[in-house]
Amino acid sequence: MKHILLTIAYDGTNYNGWQRQPNGMGIQEKIEEACYKIFRQNLKVIGASRTDTGVHALGQRALIHVDTNIPEDRIPYALNSVLPEDIVIRDAKEVCEDFHPRYSAINKTYYYQILNGRFPIPQYRKISAFISSHLDIDAMHEAAQYFVGTHDFAAFCSTGGSAKTTVRTIYRASVQKEGPFVTFKVTGNGFLYNMVRIMTGTLIEIGLGKKEPSDIKQIILSKDRNLAGKTAPPQGLTLIEIQYEE
Amino acid sequence: MKHILLTIAYDGTNYNGWQRQPNGMGIQEKIEEACYKIFRQNLKVIGASRTDTGVHALGQRALIHVDTNIPEDRIPYALNSVLPEDIVIRDAKEVCEDFHPRYSAINKTYYYQILNGRFPIPQYRKISAFISSHLDIDAMHEAAQYFVGTHDFAAFCSTGGSAKTTVRTIYRASVQKEGPFVTFKVTGNGFLYNMVRIMTGTLIEIGLGKKEPSDIKQIILSKDRNLAGKTAPPQGLTLIEIQYEE
Numbered sequence: 001m002k003h004i005l006l007t008i009a010y011d012g013t014n015y016n017g018w019q020r021q022p023n024g025m026g027i028q029e030k031i032e033e034a035c036y037k038i039f040r041q042n043l044k045v046i047g048a049s050r051t052d053t054g055v056h057a058l059g060q061r062a063l064i065h066v067d068t069n070i071p072e073d074r075i076p077y078a079l080n081s082v083l084p085e086d087i088v089i090r091d092a093k094e095v096c097e098d099f100h101p102r103y104s105a106i107n108k109t110y111y112y113q114i115l116n117g118r119f120p121i122p123q124y125r126k127i128s129a130f131i132s133s134h135l136d137i138d139a140m141h142e143a144a145q146y147f148v149g150t151h152d153f154a155a156f157c158s159t160g161g162s163a164k165t166t167v168r169t170i171y172r173a174s175v176q177k178e179g180p181f182v183t184f185k186v187t188g189n190g191f192l193y194n195m196v197r198i199m200t201g202t203l204i205e206i207g208l209g210k211k212e213p214s215d216i217k218q219i220i221l222s223k224d225r226n227l228a229g230k231t232a233p234p235q236g237l238t239l240i241e242i243q244y245e246e
Numbered sequence: 247m248k249h250i251l252l253t254i255a256y257d258g259t260n261y262n263g264w265q266r267q268p269n270g271m272g273i274q275e276k277i278e279e280a281c282y283k284i285f286r287q288n289l290k291v292i293g294a295s296r297t298d299t300g301v302h303a304l305g306q307r308a309l310i311h312v313d314t315n316i317p318e319d320r321i322p323y324a325l326n327s328v329l330p331e332d333i334v335i336r337d338a339k340e341v342c343e344d345f346h347p348r349y350s351a352i353n354k355t356y357y358y359q360i361l362n363g364r365f366p367i368p369q370y371r372k373i374s375a376f377i378s379s380h381l382d383i384d385a386m387h388e389a390a391q392y393f394v395g396t397h398d399f400a401a402f403c404s405t406g407g408s409a410k411t412t413v414r415t416i417y418r419a420s421v422q423k424e425g426p427f428v429t430f431k432v433t434g435n436g437f438l439y440n441m442v443r444i445m446t447g448t449l450i451e452i453g454l455g456k457k458e459p460s461d462i463k464q465i466i467l468s469k470d471r472n473l474a475g476k477t478a479p480p481q482g483l484t485l486i487e488i489q490y491e492e
Binding site for chain 1: 255256257302304322326331332333334335336364365366367368369371372373425484
């Protein structure tokens with residue numbers, strides 16, 4: 001039995017999020033179907049992160065326990081040959097038995113892309129949120145620095161999450177112009193339910209001048225979800241990387 | 247009667263190209279439908295460029311002759327309110343009576359995006375072509391310089407075009423890395439049927455080492471379509487700008 005860690009990119013547009021579910025199609029289920037076609041075994045694909053409906057990934061990770069002779073560097077090609085074109089396995093690597101894709105992770109990085117201009121660009125409508133009003137990028141970047149550190153992020157968490165604690169550590173956060181987008185990029189040891197999207201919604205209010213950058217500090221301390229901004233729409237969010245210890 | 251020049255962006259994925267047609271849906275027809283809803287007149291939308299099925303635009307132009315009191319700066323908002331989300335009017339500007347969107351154009355610019363890496367990125371599958379083999383970008387850029395100038399581009403033209411002459415002038419051409427893409431960008435006074443896609447297919451052969459950059463010179467001189475590369479797939483191509491004299 002081998003323990004294989006997959007790195008996965010997907011366009012989340014046509015899925016009901018990562019997780020297998022009774023109503024709707026999860027990306028997890030599609031990969032389990034592909035594993036059955038290639039390995040002829042009913043495998044459980046254990047994801048590192050539960051992305052929501054419409055959220056994308058460049059570097060989702062998932063573990064499979066599988067009995068196979070296919071060399072690890074051929075596994076992506078084998079699985080991709082039977083996966084739909086909106087899911088791509090980018091890497092497969094053998095890991096030790098006690099590895100867990102979620103608990104062994106040391107950090108995760110997301111970005112949130114905002115298209116900021118007079119009119120939307122149709123080609124990017126499914127990988128970004130659109131805002132026509134002027135955004136003050138410097139103020140947003142300044143505000144994002146208040147996220148850095150270990151804080152109780154209860155104010156940045158939707159109800160419905162299963163986390164035991166709302167304390168998380170953010171290592172890096174930035175807001176900058178990248179091509180046609182204003183991009184919020186954030187790295188932390190973990191994220192609460194909807195946390196990056198609520199952070200983004202709050203940064204947008206700061207960008208629009210409705211809040212001051214330093215308000216982030218008070219919002220964190222309040223632990224009050226009502227003081228933070230709206231949950232930004234899912235299609236702007238992409239899980240870009242999950243890192244593990246070597 | 248006003249003469250209004252529209253600037254249009256679209257995601258061409260779900261259309262059978264720009265042109266209205268008996269079988270399938272053209273972008274032109276969608277805009278004519280939108281014009282009817284807003285202006286209550288059956289207008290002909292006269293496009294500057296006939297993009298093919300699956301080809302995109304950021305800066306297509308089209309002319310309408312319309313009797314309206316809607317100020318020109320409000321026309322994009324009015325039309326966008328009834329257009330599908332994959333077509334966006336970015337600008338509307340009154341022009342003089344003898345203006346023609348095609349014949350008055352002084353140049354057009356396209357880019358072709360190639361995703362070059364071990365695996366495709368699903369988010370970009372509809373706005374780029376994918377090539378996994380290594381591409382020599384410097385050789386491709388060098389090759390592209392042979393396109394610059396006034397040449398008979400018969401070798402870079404698919405049959406089925408309606409052009410009277412196959413002579414065109416290319417003002418600028420470049421191949422460079424832009425984010426995840428290798429991007430071929432080309433500006434000319436006009437382009438033959440499939441010309442940019444055949445140029446791209448030929449540059450790809452050069453990038454793969456199957457042809458030398460200087461081969462472009464011979465291919466142009468030959469006027470033989472069989473000597474140029476394959477027609478690159480449509481989804482990598484975007485019409486980005488059409489310029490007119492002030």
